[in-house]
Amino acid sequence: MKTRDPNIAYQLLRHEIDRDTRPQFNLATFVSTYMEPEVTRLITESLPKNFVDSKAYPVSSQIEARCLRILADMYHAPREGNVDPVGVSTVGSSEAIMLAVLALKTKWAIRQDTSQINHRRPNLIISSAAQVCWKKAARYFEVDLQYVPCSNDRFVLDPLQAVNLTNDDTIGTTYTGEYEDVKAVNDLLVERDLKIPIHVDAASGGFVAPFISPELEWDFRLERVSSINVSGHKYGFVYAGIGWALWRSKDELPNDLIFHLSYLGAAQASFTLNFSKSSSHVIAQYYLFIRLGRMGYYNILRQIIAVASHLTRSLHNIGFLVLSKADGVHGIPVVAFRLNPKYRIGFDEFGLANMLDKRGWHVPAYNMAEGAANITLLRVVCRMDFTLTHCEHFIADVKSILLEET
Ligand SMILES: *Cc1c(COP(=O)(O)O)cnc(C)c1O
Numbered sequence: 001m002k003t004r005d006p007n008i009a010y011q012l013l014r015h016e017i018d019r020d021t022r023p024q025f026n027l028a029t030f031v032s033t034y035m036e037p038e039v040t041r042l043i044t045e046s047l048p049k050n051f052v053d054s055k056a057y058p059v060s061s062q063i064e065a066r067c068l069r070i071l072a073d074m075y076h077a078p079r080e081g082n083v084d085p086v087g088v089s090t091v092g093s094s095e096a097i098m099l100a101v102l103a104l105k106t107k108w109a110i111r112q113d114t115s116q117i118n119h120r121r122p123n124l125i126i127s128s129a130a131q132v133c134w135k136k137a138a139r140y141f142e143v144d145l146q147y148v149p150c151s152n153d154r155f156v157l158d159p160l161q162a163v164n165l166t167n168d169d170t171i172g173t174t175y176t177g178e179y180e181d182v183k184a185v186n187d188l189l190v191e192r193d194l195k196i197p198i199h200v201d202a203a204s205g206g207f208v209a210p211f212i213s214p215e216l217e218w219d220f221r222l223e224r225v226s227s228i229n230v231s232g233h234k235y236g237f238v239y240a241g242i243g244w245a246l247w248r249s250k251d252e253l254p255n256d257l258i259f260h261l262s263y264l265g266a267a268q269a270s271f272t273l274n275f276s277k278s279s280s281h282v283i284a285q286y287y288l289f290i291r292l293g294r295m296g297y298y299n300i301l302r303q304i305i306a307v308a309s310h311l312t313r314s315l316h317n318i319g320f321l322v323l324s325k326a327d328g329v330h331g332i333p334v335v336a337f338r339l340n341p342k343y344r345i346g347f348d349e350f351g352l353a354n355m356l357d358k359r360g361w362h363v364p365a366y367n368m369a370e371g372a373a374n375i376t377l378l379r380v381v382c383r384m385d386f387t388l389t390h391c392e393h394f395i396a397d398v399k400s401i402l403l404e405e406t
Pocket residue numbers: 030091092093094095131133176177201202203204231242243
């Protein structure tokens with residue numbers, strides 16, 4: 001390693017990282033690719049603060065607590081006597097899900113007869129379309145997964161199949177992605193008097209449904225919902241990485257998991273997988289809450305949904321089969337589409353993704369989850385910076401590929 005002038009080091013790196021896809025053209029990701037200059041300034045200014053050092057930076061912790069109160073209200077957490085909500089900021093939904101799985105597993109272990117515990121393994125029931133972090137959590141924390149398969153006309157979990165899979169060692173059922181029918185599962189569990197908790201993976205939907213479909217019951221209004229995760233860096237509009245984990249009450253979060261420490265100069269409780277992180281993202285999340293308010297989130301989401309509807313209509317008119325319901329009412333503003341097998345063209349969805357890539361657009365092609373794996377899809381995640389104009393450019397490029405290549 002040699003010493004360089006800062007300007008030279010900057011230029012060297014700048015030229016190299018410019019080879020990455022421009023984030024605005026990355027239509028694969030849910031993660032925010034735009035933030036206002038005011039908040040990026042706050043982020044930069046807060047980078048030197050280590051969030052975990054709450055003695056030195058008490059305001060950062062207070063801001064986290066305020067964010068948690070806002071989220072707990074959004075998700076209708078019961079707040080008897082105005083007790084503080086039970087939750088924590090994380091690096092993303094993955095960390096939040098790991099914590100939720102640990103809480104479910106620990107609660108299960110407490111319920112077990114200690115003489116039997118070595119012979120039994122807890123299980124979780126999830127959709128075969130669940131995000132990869134569930135597989136990680138299961139492997140890291142030794143929990144069995146039972147999959148409820150998708151089918152060619154159902155890409156979400158079948159509530160009856162899910163509940164039928166439960167047994168004495170079921171520590172929870174989980175939901176992912178596009179508006180699963182949490183209420184149906186909750187009601188079946190209640191009807192059959194099964195004391196099985198539900199964790200809702202609301203990574204993206206947790207910042208869409210409360211604004212667009214406030215009447216949709218999927219959160220702590222349902223009695224079996226014990227914990228919820230959400231990514232602040234998806235439709236919460238913060239850059240990566242921030243997520244949140246919330247529990248219905250203290251009873252859902254076993255004390256064993258909370259570490260009490262004092263060596264940073266104050267007594268504090270710690271329940272995260274990692275320790276140090278910058279305060280920036282928590283502060284950025286709070287900026288968005290005070291900047292946008294409920295109405296601001298609603299208005300931005302409406303715009304995103306309008307673009308998603310426009311894209312859906314245009315792709316349909318071009319001749320694609322659109323499989324998503326990107327209306328914010330049935331699902332998040334994600335447009336999933338495939339080539340109509342009726343038309344014989346010389347390439348498949350993977351080929352189209354490659355050709356889009358050459359034009360600068362990063363759009364993934366992939367096979368659906370188990371049960372519907374014969375279906376290949378392309379997927380565009382509509383975000384704040386995927387404006388109508390940007391969308392028009394995208395549609396024009398898709399059209400020109402179809403004209404040139406067929
Ligand atoms: C994105 C996502 C995750 C993982 O979230 P990160 O915030 O990226 O860790 C988990 N579950 C679902 C449904 C997701 O969409």
